[in-house]
Amino acid sequence: MINLSFFPSRQLAWYMAKMFLLRTLAVIAALVVILQTLDLLSESGKIFAHAGNGDVELWRYVSLRLPQLVAFVLPFGALLGTLIALATLNQNSEVVSMKAAGLSAHQIIAPLILASILLAGVSFAFNERIVTRASETLADWQEAEYGKIPRDTGIRPNVWVRYNEDLVLAREVRAAGAQTALFNVTIYDRTGETLQAILNAPRAERKGRGWLLHDVTRFDVTTGQTSRASTMDWGEGLEPLQFTLAKVKADQQTFPTLRHSIAQLKASGRPTADLESGLWHKLSKPLSIILMPLLGAIAAFGLARSGQLLLRAVVGMALGFAFFVADNFSLAMGNFGAYPPLVAAWAPFLLFLLIGETVLIRTEE
Structure with a gap:
């Protein structure tokens, strides 16, 4: 008998969503620790090169850099969290049990999609409230070569x-x-x-x-x-x-502030293609988290004992990383003015949404 509800049972949906979120957060924490350590090793010499800097400045750098790294690895974490969760379910034959109960492939990954929507909302709010401020402060500090930030004279x-x-x-x-x-x-x-x-x-x-x-x-x-x-x-x-108007950088302003700055720059006749691409990317980047369960869903289907589970996980990872490459390339083309801003920000998202749906439908067939 086919289950016609979009989600599986409440208990099963909560079980899968919790598994996805816990593994995603664990992957994010591991990636951030590794990247922060490597980044600190490369920057600590520059920080200590300024007279008077010590451990306090080192921890200050960590506090400013950490939000940027979290925002950077969040989509990667969602992709790897999806692959780990679905591969585990497949390995334990839980996916087979769900399909035997009448659940479709879309119903199986629906709890992960719902959890990724929650992550996307948290990511957008985190970027707007914390990452923009940390990026602006860190950029000013780096321009001062990790010394005292000079007071703005207004000139x-x-x-x-x-x-x-x-x-x-x-x-x-x-x-x-x-x-x-x-x-x-x-x-x-x-x-x-x-x-x-x-x-x-x-x-x-x-x-x-x-x-x-x-x-x-x-x-x-x-x-x-x-x-x-x-x-x-x-x-x-x-x-x-x-x-x-000071020099405007997309990653240092919130969405409403950047939109207002773009309007003012347009009125003054200055080019704004790169800023418009960055504006729309503030929306498309958090929403890319929703793609990760779709692109990684291939790891959930197919018999684990056939020996192809690892291959399916690699294919899912390849699809996810192909999206990140396409997204960065498209954004770079938008910054150069080769692509219209809306195309630069949204084309990779829509393309891989179609690819993910196609792979999932073919897998289900």
């Missing part, structure tokens, strides 16, 4: 902004908001792709919704003549935030 050098068709270079930007001031400003006045004039001003300050340029020198490209003005109103609608 940003060599900021490029696009205003309509014009390109603007402010060699120094100070303060923020209505108090923003630009120094050594060069404006490339363009019509279409043709340069019409070059304006230089030693200082520009906020005035209304635009800017007031001081001691302006204008060079007309067409006539070759130079003119001067003591002041000039310019840049109506050009917001100070477009000049004061």
